[in-house]
Each structure stands twice: as C-alpha cells, then as structure tokens.
Amino acid sequence: MTVSDFSRILDARRLRADFPALQRATRPGVPLVYLDSTATSQKPQQVVDALAAFYRSRNANVHRGIYTLAEEATAAYEEARQKVAAFIGAAEAAEIVFVRNATEAVNLVAYAWGRANLHAGDLIVLTEMEHHANLVPWQMLAAERGVRLEFIPVTPEGALDMAALPGLLAQEPKLVAVSGMSNVTGVQPDVAEIARQAHAAGAVVLVDGAQLVPHAPVDVQALGADFLAFSGHKMLGPTGVGVLYGRRALLEAMPPFLGGGDMIRWVKLRSFDVNDVPYKFEAGTPPIAEAVALGAAVDYLQHVGMEAIHAYEQAMAAYVLPRLQEVPGLHLLGTATERRGAVFSFWMDDIHAHDVAQILDHYGIAVRAGHHCAQPLHTKFGVPATARASFYFYNLPEEADHLIAALYKAKEVFA
C-alpha cells in the first residue's frame, strides 16, 4: 500500500476541505493532525450549515403545530428520522428513536426493556471489550434486580473468543449486548454470527454501534440487531443527538422511559396513556436541529459511500499497524489484523500515556490518553492507560507518518 493507492479508494484530500476544523493549526505554525475521531468526529461545513439554516428559517417546536413554521420544522425532523432509518436499513422510520447519544440509547433499553423483562437470576451476556456505556447500565440493573452478567472473553490479540459463546448461550441469556467495534482495539466482532447464535438461543440482541455505524456499512437486518445504539457526534453529526433503533414489536411492548409531553396520548391528573412509537420514547422537546443536522451528516456519509469509507480505513489500518509495531518499546493493545478499523491503542516502555499524548500534542497531533471508557479491557491487559490514535476517512497516510515520527521523538525526550 503506497500513499498514492489511498486516493484510488477515496479522495480524502478533497473531502478534507469540507472540514473547517481540519484546516486549523494546533498552535501558530503547527497544523492540526486530528487522530481522535473515535472520541468525536469533526464536522463538515454541510452539517454546520444545516444547523444554522434550521435556526435561521425553520425553527419551531415540532408536532401539533398548525402554523407554517411548525409544519416545516416537523417535516424536517421527521425527514431526518427517515434518512437515519434508510441509512441503517430499518424497516420503518418509527423504529428510530432520537436520544442524546449512544449512552442514553443503551440506558433506555436497560431501564424500559430491562426492568420490564429481566428478573433475578436472568442472564445478560456482554463482552470484556465493552465501552462503559454498554456495561455500567447493565451493572446498575444487575445490582437492582439481581440479574447476572457474563462476559465473552477477549483474546490476547484483542478479538472476541468466539469459542466461549456456545457455553454462555447454553445458559439461556435473555440479552446479548455486544459492541460492533471496539473503541480501543478497533476490533469489529462478527456481530451477525453472534446474533445468529444468540437468536437461536432465544436471546434479544443489542448492538453498541457507536463505532460501527460511523465506520462501516450497517444493515440492521443483516446484522441481526434487535436494538442498535449510536451517537450522531461520532459520524459527522452534532453533539446532543443519538439514535436508538429498536424492532417495532420490541419497542411497542416496552413501557415508556421518560415521562412528559409528546410521549403521551392523553393525561389526567393521576394517569396517562402512552403515544405510539417512536414518540412514546421521546419525552419533551427533542434535539430538533441536531436531528436535522444528523440527517445532513447521513447525506454526506452516503455521498462519500460507506463502502469506500470502510475500505479506506482498512487500507489505513494495514498501513499504520506494521509501522507502529516497528517502534521499539511500543506495545499495542489489540494486534488483530483482521476485522478491525483504524484505531490503535498502545503503551510505551518508560513513557506514560499522558506524556505520549502531551508530546504528540506538541507536534500538533491530537490523540487521547487514558482508559477510553473501557477500563475492564485495560485491566485485562494490565495497563491503566494507553494512548490512542484513531483515523477517519478524512485522515491522510502522511498524518500516520507524522505520528510515527513523533513517537520516535518522544522516545528521544525520555531516553
């Protein structure tokens, strides 16, 4: 893979021009090399424009408004729901619930579906690579209801130990909740296969798609996801909006989560009746402008093409991985070469992850340091913190070169 090969997949250099933040300098004279898209992506001008245009000309509260502006706002909001539904292959727009972020989406399922369907002794199967967002809500439920948690182990390479799955499924879990892509290792478990086996065992399947949806083509039917949680801000959209996809039958059978306006059909002083899905789960004024801008982000991603994005990042992973592994004293958390995205977490002999990140920042390179909200995975690998470099389709191979060079500099400083 040479540098010029990348541009045959996707013209990152041209696309970058759409992202104002990528034009900025970290400090005067030091261009920004943004390698933290796993935490949050940068936003193309098209998305920022969609936000601004909404507020400038279509801003009103949605639903029940009869006047022109309110009808336009409602139409824009519902159009965004349709775009998201089509983007992930949902059977209908009503299966898309707008929430704040992937975290809230998982919590919604834990509170509304979990508390209605899980009882003491019931089993939930998770994995050792889960983000806290797909772990803590289930721990809270376990503590409250006596539900049991078991974990698909992670192999030394960072992959899921699929051999352990049948044994766990034999215990007839009610729910299997698994990440579509680790935000630490970049590993993309074979969710479709997990879902197939889990369904055969009678379990409901929740996929944490916070990383998968921004980085690979996703079709909920092919994936076999009963629930899919993801965040707008990691896929070019604004903060403040995320998505819970749920199969209609499941959503309909669930009690509501938050109470308030819009989620009701009628209200008396001492009782209420719930509205239809998805409104049942959207209490109060939703993130209207944010949903509309997420629709613009989906348009952008589809214009670039999710297949191309995925291929580009595969190429990037193949390019970066061996170069990182050549750095003496650098240890990767997750060395898998198959089914992985371009996310690399590593630690270095004698240099703490914080110091790595700080030195890289000196060279304009933005990477994250810490446990990346996946502390159990770090504990498993025996390190409290790693530095993480993550690439999106707008990153260039030259930026990877820059990262590698800076890592050698860091070694010099600490030599």
Place this chain on the structure above:
Amino acid sequence: MTVSDFSRILDARRLRADFPALQRATRPGVPLVYLDSTATSQKPQQVVDALAAFYRSRNANVHRGIYTLAEEATAAYEEARQKVAAFIGAAEAAEIVFVRNATEAVNLVAYAWGRANLHAGDLIVLTEMEHHANLVPWQMLAAERGVRLEFIPVTPEGALDMAALPGLLAQEPKLVAVSGMSNVTGVQPDVAEIARQAHAAGAVVLVDGAQLVPHAPVDVQALGADFLAFSGHKMLGPTGVGVLYGRRALLEAMPPFLGGGDMIRWVKLRSFDVNDVPYKFEAGTPPIAEAVALGAAVDYLQHVGMEAIHAYEQAMAAYVLPRLQEVPGLHLLGTATERRGAVFSFWMDDIHAHDVAQILDHYGIAVRAGHHCAQPLHTKFGVPATARASFYFYNLPEEADHLIAALYKAKEVFA
C-alpha cells in the same frame, strides 16, 4: 400603555434584528408574526454563531483530553456551566447538570432522587396547572412505588389556590413540585412563598422553571428551589440542551441515573464507583456545542437584562389582555392580571382552536392550538383545546394588534 411606552423599557425593534427567523415571511408577502415562544424561542445570530464557531474551531470531546483542541473544548463547556450557574444564582457550577431539556431534568429527579427517597404512602404535592413534564414522571413513580399525588387547585382565574396549601403540607409531603410559570395561563405562582411553607413542612422543593427562567430574573436562593429544571431552547439557546440545578448536598446523596462514560470514577467488569457531581449525572458525551451556545444565550439575555425582559412582558400582558377580552365570544383560560406573563390561551364560540390557529397562520401569525401539554388544566376548564398566543421580548405591540385584527377576521369567516 401606548405603543411608544414599550420602547422605553426595551428596544425590541433593534433587538429583533438579531433574530434571522423573525425576518422571514410565512408566505411570500406575509411577514411572520411569531407568537409561540412558549413552545420554543427564536435564536439570535449570536447563538447560531457560537454553535458554528465551536464546530469550526474548538470541536473535540470533553474531559480527559490532553491535546490542545480537547482542552479548549472542555474549557468552553465548563465555562458555559459557570455562566448558567451565575445566571440563576447557584452557589457553584457543580450544581448545574446539563441534560437534554426540562423534561429530562424532572425525570432525572424522579428516577434518581425519587426512587431512592420515596416509598409507598409518601406524598408528592403538585398543582393542577402542571405541564405534563412535571406530572407524568411523578405518575410513573406513583404507579411503580405506591407514592401518593395531591394537587394544589387552580382557581377560576387560573391562579393557584394558596389557601389549600397548608392543608396539603399538613400531610407532610416529601416533595412539592411546582411550575414557576404556567405555559397555558402565563400565571407565575408565588414559588418563594410555596417553598418557604414547604420547607417548614420538611419537603424538598422542585421548581419547573421551563417558562420562568426565560421570562423573569431567577435566583435559586431567593426562590428557595432545591431543584430547578429548565430548557435551553426556550431561552434563545439551541435544542438538545437543558439544565437541572440541584443543591449540592441533594445531588451528592443521590444515586446516579444514566450509566456510562464520564459518570464513573472507576469501572470493573461487575462494579463501578461514581464520579463527583455534576459529572455523576452526565453519562456519555454531553451536548457540548449546545451547552456552549446556551452560554451565549445567557450572555445575550443578561445583556438585554432579565429585569427589562420581565417588565416588557408585563407591559405586553397589560396591553393584550383587555383587547383579547373585548373580542366577542372569546374566552380566556386564565384571566389573572397579577403575577402573569404574556401568554394567552383562549377558546372561541363556534370556532375550534385548530381553525383559529389555521386562520391566524393565513395571516402569518404563528400560534399553537391544542392542550399545550397541560391536559388536566384544560379538562378542569372543560375545553379540550385552546389557541395560545405567547409573547417574548422581541415581540412588538403592533404584532398584538395584528393578532386581534385577525381574530375578528376569523369570526367573519365562521359567521
């Protein structure tokens, strides 16, 4: 009060220029008269600019980021928290939790504080004028836990029947949850007095400030609010961000609500420990850009002056109320002339609220029709729906004249 008197309080005509949406036409040739700020306010260019500027140059995920961009984003987010804290007189920024909207803020209290502190037979005192957001969460809690709900009655004028309060407090409620301003009648109950009596009876006081905070100076200490819930989008801010203020001691004693990243101190596979307030209640990526833009909205409101805004709307109420009452066959839901904002809900003989709203829209006037998420109050007044015209500081008395004239037209159409 003549038209020219208004401009002595506040120069609405000049301020309007900051609001792009107020410059638009409903249809070509028909200027927009926006009288639905109670549902959501329009946004000044300054707020839209704050959003765009954040995404263009400071966009990164907050907390734990070491690189320059992440530090800038975190600083901007925490600065917004400080602005909001100062705006409502909170003792410290840590008492400000960013949520999606007022609805989520009330639900957070109902789930986290309510489920930890309320037991079967305990009493919650609400009022008959509550918005569904401050009603349904308590109904859900009541249904789940056997908590009792009682209501401060509303008088025929739409005010709270304060005489009923001592009798209710004698039953030693654990919580008194009351709206600071009705979104239907515009009535602003004497919350400070209610809080004084409620505290003397040992109750915790939650104030639904969704309408009060945008329209009047609020100081949580003077108000006596232990919790205060409000939404950014009704006070010039973006959608997707709201605020729960809580006294530190209460917040600290509460269990968490949503589980995930940022709200934890550490996480193992089967247990976790919570972070400090306010982070304990902010699971996952918060509405970062939205909070920053809410900070810009607070700046704007403070620049105009909350005292001036309040005085202007009082003047508007005094101007509009008698003119509305002169329209034959028009009935106001809430005729109180004291302690009220410029919100007017009404029904007309022989013309359904929907038809009123539709005809007004024909004249470019945006009003809402329905029960305005306060169905019990409408039931009490024996009407299923009203039309509601609500004014903010950017509305002009001429717009009120326009409304009145259009109502006479509606009567002609249906004559």
Place this chain on the structure above:
Amino acid sequence: MEDLYREYILDHYKSPKFRGHLDDYTLVYEDDNPTCGDHLHMELKIAPDGTVADARFDGMGCALSQASADILLEHIVGKPVEEVKAFSKDDLLNLLGISLGPVRLKCALLSLKVLKGALYGLNAEGAQK
C-alpha cells in the same frame, strides 16, 4: 380565505347534511383525536344488497374534522360496501381538494378512520351496536 376554508368545506361544516343519528343502523363506531379533542361518532345502515343505505355522524371538533365527515358520508351513501372499503386516504384528500400539513391531516382523516373502524367491525370503547 382560500384553500382550507373554501366555501365548500365551510358549507359542509356550517350546514352538514349527514349530522345526526339513524333510527336503525347496522354498524357503528367512534374515535377521537386526543391531542385536539376532535370526536366523531358514525352510524351506517347496510342494505341487504351490500350497499350503504344510509349514514350519519355526530361529534365535535374543528371545521376540518366535521366537514370531512359530512363530505365522506355524502360520497359513500349508495355505494357498495366493498367499494367503500377500498376508499383510501388519497381518495378522501382528493375529495376535500386541499393540501394539509401533518397535524391537520389527522383532523381530516379522523372521519376515514372511524368509517374503517365501523366497516371492519372493530370494537370502539363506548360504542354500542
């Protein structure tokens, strides 16, 4: 007022031909639109040959919901039930001759919802045969 408040709609609202009750009916249904308080009750008499012999509605609500009921009943009386069953949302909107936003759509379509409820023999709360 062009469009929504065309004479046609207003006439049907102010002087409905089918408002009232039948002495004897075959099918009955009622439903409402809780958001706005529109309410509609409908009675149908089906003749032995399978046509709609007569129909009446009663209820309260906005001009659109009530006029739409009157217009709809005027259209279906005399038609075979099977044909009426196939009557669609778009057919009704064509009949009304106006374009509507989502909220008003619910008002306009309440009549069709109630008609279908009656034809398909759904059980309406409070409606007795």
Place this chain on the structure above:
Amino acid sequence: MEDLYREYILDHYKSPKFRGHLDDYTLVYEDDNPTCGDHLHMELKIAPDGTVADARFDGMGCALSQASADILLEHIVGKPVEEVKAFSKDDLLNLLGISLGPVRLKCALLSLKVLKGALYGLNAEGAQK
C-alpha cells in the same frame, strides 16, 4: 521540548531524589487518579520541633505526577508543618514553572493532594501507618 518537558521536570522524573521509603515515618497517605492510573504513596517524618524531617514518595504514573512529587518533597523537607499546610495549588504550579490544561493539572496536583491527605490525617484506603 520546551514548556512541559523542560529539563527541570524531566530530571526530577528520570532521577528523583525522594523516591523510596523511610524506615520510620510519622504520616503516610496514598491516592490515585483513576482516569489515568497515576498512583502516589507518600511518607513523612515529622521532627519533635514540628518540621518535616524527611519524606519519600513512591508510585507510578506520568512524568508530571512523579516529577511533581519529587519537586514538592524537595521543597518541603526542613520546613515547619504549619508552613507546609499553607502551601497552595498556586505555590506548587509556581514551583513547577509551567502552565497546564485541566487534565494535566490533575496529574501535577496529585502530589499536593496526597501531601495534604497525610498532613490532615485522612484515612487512605490501603495505607497503613
């Protein structure tokens, strides 16, 4: 590397003077920074005249957290406890001579947090006198 990785900081990190343990100490405390895994253990020997006779730290973490502990201990040894108790966050940052963002601030200030814990006799989980 100017600023953060000035020789001064790096020297204290690479060749700390106060890393280790005391045979005999009066006060001990430890704490950590779970976000990043920084950990610090501190032992203080207080002389009868109320001065800090000697001190040591042990732990692991980033250069900043460890160097800051060494620099801090170097500064306080020999000083009266009352004076050390008054030592502030700003004093430490002056000593370090660098400006820091919020995350790194936590690293740099962990040493002060542990020192205060020891001086004010807090109970640290896992720390034994």
